[in-house]
């Protein structure tokens with residue numbers, strides 16, 4: 097079988113009848129899928145046909161042809177290792193009326209889930225996932241400050257993942273989302289020993305601890321962490337959540353006080369904790 101080397105971006109632009117810079121913008125916005133080979137962007141013939149059938153849309157969230165799929169665009173830029181393009185997708189989504197929170201939950205997270213699924217099916221090499229992780233870390237670094245809310249804090253919470261749990265992107269995103277709701281967050285990141293949870297709680301006078309578990313193999317370590325926190329600070333509620341905590345029963349099994357099934361659930365629980373702290 098002859099490998100489809102595709103066209104250079106110059107050839108693709110000529111084929112589409114647009115200026116090179118226009119074609120380049122399509123790529124950077126994730127509208128036209130291209131990969132870089134030996135320093136040159138290349139577009140496959142099948143992608144060119146797909147694009148021709150449904151050309152680029154203006155950067156508004158909703159158009160006559162339906163919603164722009166920002167997460168698909170992000171997925172394409174992450175897989176291509178295109179850091180500038182990935183940031184352009186963020187900027188375009190924000191310009192089209194999205195919020196930083198929705199960029200996390202509706203653009204970046206689904207793109208990562210697709211990358212994970214494609215990796216699990218053997219379609220993507222692990223290096224692609226690692227490279228995507230690096231890009232997302234930088235995006236979170238740039239977006240993060242936008243989540244800090246001015247005014248009186250609702251209280252402090254510690255958020256982290258137990259020893260052995262390396263899925264830290266989710267901890268960073270969750271921390272920002274909780275910050276946006278007015279909480280002071282001590283984000284101790286992934287793979288944190290129980291002693292770090294305890295020191296951070298004590299140092300910040302936290303009213304709750306949130307433990308995020310993504311991989312089921314981290315459940316024993318989560319249980320050890322919860323037990324250690326409970327031993328050190330019996331009155332501080334421990335909330336667990338994440339992809340690895342699949343039910344209330346699993347949360348109870350690791351000894352947690354609460355299971356947060358999602359962000360809204362977590363914010364509601366934290367609100368209850370704040371109210372009970374005030375009335376105590």
Ligand code: B12
Pocket residue numbers: 200201204205208209210211212213214216225226229260261262263264265266269270306307308309310311312313335336337338339356357358359361362
């Ligand atoms: C990036 C990634 C990695 C990176 C992590 C880098 C980093 N710094 O985070 C690296 C390469 C280190 C990695 C390693 C591994 N990974 Co990995 N990884 C992923 C990937 C692609 C993205 C993770 C992510 O950030 N997702 C985005 C987040 C935001 O989505 P989310 O997890 O659904 O989180 C949402 C909610 O759960 C919620 N949430 C999360 N925590 C909490 C907590 C509370 C309290 C609340 C309320 C909500 C909440 O917030 C999010 C809102 O959208 C996922 C794919 C996927 N489906 O997520 C695989 C995935 C999680 N990994 C997987 C696997 C198998 C592994 C490895 C075992 C691979 C290996 N053989 O080494 C190791 C395990 C490492 C370890 N010990 O922890 C599997 C897990 C399968 C399973 N059965 O649990 C997945 C699902 C891939 C797949 N489809 O198979 N991984």
